[in-house]
Amino acid sequence: MIALPYLVRCSLRQALRASVVVAVVSLAPTIQADAVAYEPFDYPAGALGSASGGTGWAGDWSSSSATFVAANDLTFGSLDTSGGSIGDLGAAINRFVGSRAIDLSTPGLLEDGTELWFSVIMGYDTAGNRTNSRLALVLGTDSISTANGNDYTFTTETATGLGVTFGRFNSVNGNIVATRTNDADLVFGTGSDGSNPVVPAATNTNVDYALIVGRITWGELSDTIDLFLPDANLNLGDVHSTLTTDVDQSGYDTISSKRGDRVVMDEIRFGATVEDVLPELVSDSAPQLVDFTYNPLDGASEVSIKGTANTDYKLTEADDLDFSAPDQDPIPLTGATVGTLNVNQVTTDANGDATVQFNLGTSKPATFIRAVSVE
DSSP: OOOOOEEEEEEEOOGGGOOEEEEEEEOSSSOOOOOSEEEOOOSOSEEOTTOOOSBSBSSOOEEOTTOEEESSOOOOTTBOOOSOEEOOOOSSOEEEEEEEEBOOTTTTTTSTTOEEEEEEEEEEOTTOOTTTOEEEEEEESSOBOOSSSSOOSBSSTTOEEEEEEEEEETTEEEEEEEEEEESSOEEEOTTTTSOSOOSOSSOTTSOEEEEEEEEEEOOSSOEEEEEEOOOTTOOOOSEEEEEEEOOOGGGOOEEEEEEESSEEEEEEEEESSHHHHOOBOOOTTOOEEEEEEEOTTTOEEEEEEEOSTTOEEEEEEESSTTOSSOSBSSOOEEEEEESEEETTEEEOOTTSEEEEEEEOOSOOSEEEEEEEEOO
16 A cells, blocks of 8 residues: 655635634544554563553453563564564463553443454464464453463453464464453364464474454354454454354453464554554555644744655645645745755755745635655
8 A cells, every 4th residue: 555645725814813723634544543552562671560551441451470471572464563562472371461451441341242353463382382382362252261281261251352372273383363261261263173273383483473353242142253364464264263152241451361382463453443443554655744733824824744854845736635736836945944955845854844824815715735855
């Protein structure tokens, strides 16, 4: 996907009203929203401990002493990622990863008839035994077992949870399946027969992982979790694994994870829509225009550009969104209070910022402005 530049639409009203309506929009094909909760594991390398970063969480991590943060971020296609990741874990052991409180009730994401979306990156680390490797992430009423060993159930009676399990199913490595767990057993969705593995089964020298997107549809009589495996352009594709069950999700306030052998995990998000959990990187050619001001008495205007550091940009003006016949290309610039002015271009500073002044006049009822990088 090519992300198109940000633009400003200016409604130039009568001078006596001395007002201007400004809307900053993106012409990219998708509208980005905010996740209710996001964990990028942006912590120093070492033990996860009781880390408290990320956004939207209702508590700190409670983790095993064997859970570590690796310095490297797990990237995937055009997904916006940051921080480190869970990795550098010990081999040949089964351990609790950690748990963390989350509030999904307040935003109404646990009500029957609603959808809850989540995303996570999961996979194999180097130098592990993939036959013995497994990783689960579950949202539920409690934490799955913190005991060492291969127990992925809850210790609290009547506790339930839904999520995703990555690993070996029916003697086949590299599978990803929808999961329901409680205090007694695990139930897996389609794909648990070992069909359709998605991560290489035996390349133990590589870090191999997948981006997983989950959609939980809460119903009065049944609840369905569908898992998707987006491509590098974040197209969801078909449902990869599905499971229909019946749980009481009203008390789902905890995420928890458990693992076997050397696995990796990163970029945990929960939200109301798929856009919430699949934010895209903004292209370098798509600078944002912010803090626009306009004086209807004389047309004096100012706008700030947020783009790539040390990059040249120009402003163009047109009467339509397509910019099929620009009125001014470039718009003459009269000054720059942030960045470096070079005739009718401006070079952003080391932070990618610039603020420029220009004049739009007072005769037009409306106009569109956008910023474009200059090669």
